[in-house]
Amino acid sequence: MKIQLKRIDNDYHFELKNERGHITHIDSKAEVGGHDLAPSPMEYVLMGVAGCSAIDVISILKKQRQEITNYRAEVDGSRVEIDGAKPFKEIVVTVYLEGEIVPEKAKRAAQLSFEKYCSVSKTLEPTATIKYKVVVNNEEV
Structure with missing residues (x-):
């Protein structure tokens, strides 16, 4: 790459x-000193977490023949200053799914993504705590 x-x-x-x-x-x-014409590098890191986990979750649910009509996520990252740098300390991802989806399958798909498959999350894991929530058809599971 x-x-x-x-x-x-x-x-x-x-x-x-x-x-x-x-x-x-x-x-x-x-x-x-910038012009705010595009996301910052750290915002792209959060976007990477959102995108990576979305691909995983959707892939897992499609294999289980779940019908996803809408998918969105919100990612909130908090940072801490360490020797002049400000790495992420905690990242919270809320996954919102709609469709004909068994809630337990959605929760398991998110668990597999964040704890096993998502390369971005796994890369950040040594320095940031990554938490996730799953909401299926407006109900948190």
Whole structure:
């Protein structure tokens, strides 16, 4: 896996491209010298957790023939300062599913994702506590 980064302006706006040619941007907030034109690198980390777990959960539930009509997630990360850096201390993911889904299967799919399969979560595990909640058809399971 390889990413290329190219500086766009004289501050902190960058273009990133993966090996398949997909392009995205990062920037920093205005209060730290950026122009807030794109998510920050740490916001992308949270997006990575959301995306990675979504792929896992949907894949697991599809194999179990569960009918997902809507999927969304909210990820909340809290950080702590350590020697000038601010790594994530805790990440809480709330997964919202709708459809013909057995709640216990949804909960088990999330458990498998966060505790076994999600590479992003597993990468963060040594430094951040990752918690998750599952809500199926507006009911927390």
